[in-house]
Amino acid sequence: xAWAVLGPSGCGKTTLLYxxxxxxxxxxxxxxxxxxxxxxxxxxxxxxxxEYGLLPWxxxxxxxxxxxxxxxxxxxxxxxxxxxxxDPTDVESWLSRLGLAEHAEKxxxxxxxxxxxxxxxxxxxxxxxxxxLMDEPFAALDAPTRLDLEDLTLQLRLEQRFTSVIVxxxxxxxxxxxxxxxxxxxxxxxxxxxxxxxxxxxxxxRESPAFRELCAALRAKLEEK
Amino acid sequence: xxxxxxxYALLVLLILWxxxxxxxxxxxxxxxxxxxxxxxxxxxxxxxxxxxxxxLWRVVASMLVSVLLAAPAGxxxxxxxxxxxxxxxxxxxxxxxxxxxxVPVVMLFLGIRDPAKIVIxxxxxxxQILVLVRDQAAALRPELILSVRSLGAGRRALFRFVYLPASxxxxxxxxxxxxGTAIAVLYVAELFxxxxxxxxxxxxxxxxxxxxxxxxxxxxxLSMMGMLLYFGIDALEKRLCPWMFRK
Numbered sequence: 353x354a355w356a357v358l359g360p361s362g363c364g365k366t367t368l369l370y371x372x373x374x375x376x377x378x379x380x381x382x383x384x385x386x387x388x389x390x391x392x393x394x395x396x397x398x399x400x401x402x403e404y405g406l407l408p409w410x411x412x413x414x415x416x417x418x419x420x421x422x423x424x425x426x427x428x429x430x431x432x433x434x435x436x437x438x439d440p441t442d443v444e445s446w447l448s449r450l451g452l453a454e455h456a457e458k459x460x461x462x463x464x465x466x467x468x469x470x471x472x473x474x475x476x477x478x479x480x481x482x483x484x485l486m487d488e489p490f491a492a493l494d495a496p497t498r499l500d501l502e503d504l505t506l507q508l509r510l511e512q513r514f515t516s517v518i519v520x521x522x523x524x525x526x527x528x529x530x531x532x533x534x535x536x537x538x539x540x541x542x543x544x545x546x547x548x549x550x551x552x553x554x555x556x557x558r559e560s561p562a563f564r565e566l567c568a569a570l571r572a573k574l575e576e577k
Numbered sequence: 578x579x580x581x582x583x584x585y586a587l588l589v590l591l592i593l594w595x596x597x598x599x600x601x602x603x604x605x606x607x608x609x610x611x612x613x614x615x616x617x618x619x620x621x622x623x624x625x626x627x628x629x630x631x632x633l634w635r636v637v638a639s640m641l642v643s644v645l646l647a648a649p650a651g652x653x654x655x656x657x658x659x660x661x662x663x664x665x666x667x668x669x670x671x672x673x674x675x676x677x678x679x680v681p682v683v684m685l686f687l688g689i690r691d692p693a694k695i696v697i698x699x700x701x702x703x704x705q706i707l708v709l710v711r712d713q714a715a716a717l718r719p720e721l722i723l724s725v726r727s728l729g730a731g732r733r734a735l736f737r738f739v740y741l742p743a744s745x746x747x748x749x750x751x752x753x754x755x756x757g758t759a760i761a762v763l764y765v766a767e768l769f770x771x772x773x774x775x776x777x778x779x780x781x782x783x784x785x786x787x788x789x790x791x792x793x794x795x796x797x798x799l800s801m802m803g804m805l806l807y808f809g810i811d812a813l814e815k816r817l818c819p820w821m822f823r824k
Contacts, residue, residue: 375723393726395729397727408820409743410742426731485727
């Protein structure tokens with residue numbers, strides 16, 4: 353599944369994501385992921401935020417291997433880390449898969465915003481998550497970089513086969529990265545409208561008339577009072 | 578600081594000093610040439626080196642003790658708003674007390690030897706480092722903490738991978754800021770009940786022996802000690818915080 357959550361600022365979309373991530377907890381009701389109630393961050397859930405997620409004092413290689421280091425720190429206890437181990441040589445293949453190999457020894461401050469988000473993606477996917485949560489991951493990037501990383505996200509989703517939830521305030525991004533798009537209105541939201549995306553994952557997805565129709569429908573829903 | 582610029586600054590200061598000494602023309606302000614002679618003589622034939630080393634040891638020891646106690650305390654306060662709310666008012670009551678006034682009290686309890694002098698300098702450095710490290714840890718972006726938590730990090734791993742490395746620059750900044758204070762307090766602490774240390778040496782030569790060139794040699798030695806510490810801290814920073822120098 354690939355979900356996109358679309359809504360205006362302050363509608364609670366980031367809160368929804370943090371609830372799924374186990375970083376915040378509902379005052380009423382329960383959140384279930386994979387049939388289990390979420391009481392703490394699941395080791396199999398990956399999270400990518402808009403910015404500032406990388407350690408500024410660690411090189412790109414160290415940042416990409418941070419999750420592995422954290423897991424080695426605790427050992428495979430099933431609480432902080434799943435029981436199965438991950439091959440540390442994966443760091444190099446993830447660095448080159450995301451085009452970061454030549455920047456491996458640089459620090460985040462020396463890279464562009466797009467390269468920093470690639471680092472965040474590598475750092476998260478190396479842990480082989482079954483659920484990837486993204487909070488406006490490309491909002492701080494310029495348009496070409498943004499389209500490029502949206503395509504990359506779709507490719508990686510096909511390769512790695514995880515469920516993805518992307519929170520965004522950009523209509524086109526929701527329509528491109530969401531197989532289903534949940535539209536939220538101003539808070540509080542009791543029900544949301546779900547749009548299913550018939551052209552999701554098709555080549556040249558952004559060019560098709562169906563894509564533009566979906567965008568128009570999403571925009572109409574957002575502008576509804 | 579670059580080496581060439583440091584030498585250039587020294588040269589300018591020496592010329593100004595020389596001109597002032599010639600202009601004043603009193604034995605209480607000898608020329609740098611006379612002081613250089615005294616510095617050489619006091620180092621090779623006198624005890625200046627022993628005084629220098631005694632003072633350096635006291636400053637370095639108190640810096641080490643301060644970092645070892647203040648940095649962890651600052652980290653704990655910085656990452657826990659609850660503990661910080663309880664402890665911070667105490668810090669703000671104690672921080673502004675000029676610790677020099679406690680010299681007689683500390684000596685009463687710890688005796689007149691090195692530990693008393695080290696503790697007096699420590700009392701001052703401790704608060705400076707504590708507050709800087711606490712603020713640095715508290716100012717970490719929530720996004721950073723959340724994303725590292727999402728990688729599986731609990732409290733212990735957050736300390737190891739986030740709070741500890743994040744506090745290193747704050748510790749070094751605090752140390753750099755406290756070099757001047759530490760040396761000023763060292764001088765006061767060494768006026769009491771000791772016969773070793775640059776403070777004693779300067780006071781003895783200036784106020785008892787009236788050997789002004791030797792007194793200035795002691796002051797120059799204090800200045801050199803400060804420079805040595807600044808360079809040491811800079812070198813540590815280049816080694817421990819390489820990301821700050823690559824932009």
